[in-house]
Amino acid sequence: MLVLTRGLKQQIVIGDQQITVTVLEVKGGRVRLGIEAPPDVAVRRKELLEPKQPCLELELATAE
Numbered sequence: 001m002l003v004l005t006r007g008l009k010q011q012i013v014i015g016d017q018q019i020t021v022t023v024l025e026v027k028g029g030r031v032r033l034g035i036e037a038p039p040d041v042a043v044r045r046k047e048l049l050e051p052k053q054p055c056l057e058l059e060l061a062t063a064e
Contacts, residue, residue: 004012011022018038025032035043 006012006023008023008026011020013020019041020036022034022036023031024034037043
């Protein structure tokens, strides 16, 4: 893992200048980031990609 230190309004570029991440705000231990990427590049928060707990109804349907 590459670890970088950036300050307010500073940027990093990922790939061949395809994706730019900008530090927009640092406040109260939180950082706001702005991400510029081509429309064909999906940008998602990791927690939205993690598998959810299967619901009980689905478990019962597959158990039969």
